Amino acid sequence: MCGICGVLNYKGQKTDESLIKAMSDKLAHRGPDSFGKYIDQKIGLGHRRLSIIDLKSGQQPISNETKTIWLIVNGEIYNYLELRDLLEKKGHVFLSNTDSEVIVHLYEEYQEAALDYLRGMFAFALWDKPNNKLFIARDHTGQKPLVYWQDDQRFVFASELQALLAAPFINRQVDPDSLNLYLSFFYVPAPRTMFKNIKKLLPAHYLIVQDNKLEIKKYWSLNPCISPRKTLKQYAQGVREQLDQSVKLHLASDVPVGVFLSGGIDSSAIVSQMRKHTADIKTFSVGFENKDYNELEYAKIIADKFSTEHHQLIVQPKAIEIMPKLIKHYGEPYADYSCIPTYYISQFAARHVKVALCGDGGDESFSGYYRYTAAKAGQWFDLMPRVIRGLLSQAVLNLLPQGKDIRSNAWQIKRFFQGLEYPAVQRNLNWISCFNPEQKKQLLNKNILEKLNLNNDLEYLEKLYAGKKSADFSDITRQVDIDTYLPNDLLVKMDIASMANSLETRAPFLDHKFMEYAAQIPSDLRLHNLQNKFILKKALADSLPEKIIKRKKQGFAIPLGQWFREELKDYARDILMDKTSINRGYFQADYLKQILAEHAAGLMDNGYKIWTLLMFELWAREFIDV
Numbered sequence: 001m002c003g004i005c006g007v008l009n010y011k012g013q014k015t016d017e018s019l020i021k022a023m024s025d026k027l028a029h030r031g032p033d034s035f036g037k038y039i040d041q042k043i044g045l046g047h048r049r050l051s052i053i054d055l056k057s058g059q060q061p062i063s064n065e066t067k068t069i070w071l072i073v074n075g076e077i078y079n080y081l082e083l084r085d086l087l088e089k090k091g092h093v094f095l096s097n098t099d100s101e102v103i104v105h106l107y108e109e110y111q112e113a114a115l116d117y118l119r120g121m122f123a124f125a126l127w128d129k130p131n132n133k134l135f136i137a138r139d140h141t142g143q144k145p146l147v148y149w150q151d152d153q154r155f156v157f158a159s160e161l162q163a164l165l166a167a168p169f170i171n172r173q174v175d176p177d178s179l180n181l182y183l184s185f186f187y188v189p190a191p192r193t194m195f196k197n198i199k200k201l202l203p204a205h206y207l208i209v210q211d212n213k214l215e216i217k218k219y220w221s222l223n224p225c226i227s228p229r230k231t232l233k234q235y236a237q238g239v240r241e242q243l244d245q246s247v248k249l250h251l252a253s254d255v256p257v258g259v260f261l262s263g264g265i266d267s268s269a270i271v272s273q274m275r276k277h278t279a280d281i282k283t284f285s286v287g288f289e290n291k292d293y294n295e296l297e298y299a300k301i302i303a304d305k306f307s308t309e310h311h312q313l314i315v316q317p318k319a320i321e322i323m324p325k326l327i328k329h330y331g332e333p334y335a336d337y338s339c340i341p342t343y344y345i346s347q348f349a350a351r352h353v354k355v356a357l358c359g360d361g362g363d364e365s366f367s368g369y370y371r372y373t374a375a376k377a378g379q380w381f382d383l384m385p386r387v388i389r390g391l392l393s394q395a396v397l398n399l400l401p402q403g404k405d406i407r408s409n410a411w412q413i414k415r416f417f418q419g420l421e422y423p424a425v426q427r428n429l430n431w432i433s434c435f436n437p438e439q440k441k442q443l444l445n446k447n448i449l450e451k452l453n454l455n456n457d458l459e460y461l462e463k464l465y466a467g468k469k470s471a472d473f474s475d476i477t478r479q480v481d482i483d484t485y486l487p488n489d490l491l492v493k494m495d496i497a498s499m500a501n502s503l504e505t506r507a508p509f510l511d512h513k514f515m516e517y518a519a520q521i522p523s524d525l526r527l528h529n530l531q532n533k534f535i536l537k538k539a540l541a542d543s544l545p546e547k548i549i550k551r552k553k554q555g556f557a558i559p560l561g562q563w564f565r566e567e568l569k570d571y572a573r574d575i576l577m578d579k580t581s582i583n584r585g586y587f588q589a590d591y592l593k594q595i596l597a598e599h600a601a602g603l604m605d606n607g608y609k610i611w612t613l614l615m616f617e618l619w620a621r622e623f624i625d626v
Contacts, residue, residue, distance in 0.1 A: 003027025142203030161331025263298025266359030
């Protein structure tokens with residue numbers, strides 16, 4: 001795992017070597033083991049290395065035998081031994097034992113089609129000197145990031161925004177439409193960033209810069225396969241076999257490998273499969289003093305069953321002190337507050353291992369989120385006459401209290417019924433969004449509202465939904481999450497939190513071959529009679545304790561609402577109502593006072609709203625007020 005950056009000058013001007021060094025220094029946490037560079041007139045490449053495979057001779061940039069191809073990679077290629085054997089039989093000569101070098105020779109053999117052979121997580125940049133071509137690609141599911149910027153003089157790219165912004169000629173302007181998307185989704189969806197003119201490369205896409213022109217293409221799609229239906233037993237066996245193969249591949253390393261263990265079915269499944277391939281398993285868990293947010297009991301059940309070397313940590317409210325550090329690494333506002341426990345478990349694990357497996361991706365492939373259940377139930381309610389549905393919804397809304405905690409049943413049920421009056425896609429947007437359009441009109445100042453398209457969040461989702469094929473709206477929602485929530489939220493969180501601690505994380509559920517198999521499974525076996533992850537639970541029934549299989553999904557959350565009413569109440573108010581924040585001119589002070597007061601009084605759970613606004617302000621102080 002590493003950090004990469006580079007500059008390509010369109011006019012042939014000499015590369016500023018000091019700029020490559022400055023950008024690379026911003027990525028030192030991603031690769032503390034070594035720094036490498038390649039400078040050749042108009043191209044400059046920088047690399048920071050975290051040594052995982054071939055510790056002695058795997059330094060980058062890597063070249064071919066004739067020094068005409070140069071490569072920098074962030075990530076791991078899990079099938080590199082198989083590819084190396086293939087390429088050596090074709091006459092290619094390898095200069096190291098590192099997994100990354102296979103990309104150089106695959107490119108020599110197959111050009112851009114080299115991507116069809118790779119099984120791993122990666123973002124890489126390859127300079128084809130004879131053809132003056134820069135070839136950049138990102139892995140199938142978006143586990144490894146890449147951002148870029150260009151003008152008529154140059155093209156600049158990096159693993160993180162803070163490295164890109166080390167270039168003094170890049171302007172730092174807020175994009176109002178990206179702000180609107182952030183206030184809906186808690187993140188800025190790719191290819192946008194919060195900065196005008198800075199973009200993210202989408203997952204499963206490659207980018208070519210040649211003759212001062214930029215071309216972007218998609219090289220892979222996860223499409224549900226239409227094939228003859230198998231038996232439940234056959235699908236369950238297939239899931240076990242495919243997961244076992246993926247876990248085995250993800251264990252490839254020349255350094256110790258651990259695993260994040262929450263006690264949920266996904267991370268527990270990873271541990272159970274690891275046990276088949278290694279005797280030494282180190283597991284890491286975090287919890288909270290608030291029992292409603294503490295999963296340590298379940299993690300201990302798995303640790304004991306599989307005899308792991310188990311480590312656990314209790315996270316305190318003072319954890320928010322690490323946010324300035326995380327904001328630097330995110331480079332743009334990011335409001336998934338589970339980034340805090342993710343950071344701490346990464347920091348905790350990094351004291352013992354250099355690599356950790358995690359359960360990311362299981363919910364998306366096997367319908368693990370309750371919003372899929374809500375989407376399915378919403379389809380059933382749509383069959384009712386509109387008048388009856390409206391009366392029923394109003395009766396439920398009048399009956400239930402508001403609820404002081406968004407995790408309470410009352411809060412969740414009310415949110416479900418509040419969405420039923422809308423069309424399906426808009427309903428889902430309302431369920432997952434932080435601020436709805438009416439709330440944004442109260443929150444945003446008039447001059448900001450005039451600059452943005454308030455409907456671009458709905459338009460964004462509607463376009464994605466329209467491109468999916470299924471009779472089951474719930475399953476389409478799952479497919480859309482694979483394109484949006486997974487790479488833009490969960491994988492960003494894991495990449496930033498782990499790499500900030502110089503730890504590589506790997507997600508066997510995100511192996512694209514495993515996901516292709518899962519895509520063949522009929523939707524009614526993922527969500528069966530409103531039971532989430534039905535087929536995965538069947539596949540693991542003989543491997544995991546019944547208490548783990550049948551437990552309610554908890555999620556990697558923190559007691560944010562409680563913190564903002566108690567220990568962090570003054571902290572949030574002091575930042576959001578500070579003169580610096582108000583004078584920034586984005587948000588209306590009266591509405592900020594309202595949501596803070598409602599939350600403090602227990603009238604509403606506005607913790608997630610407060611956090612979202614807090615992250616924007618802290619980001620602006622770090623990246624705009626410079």
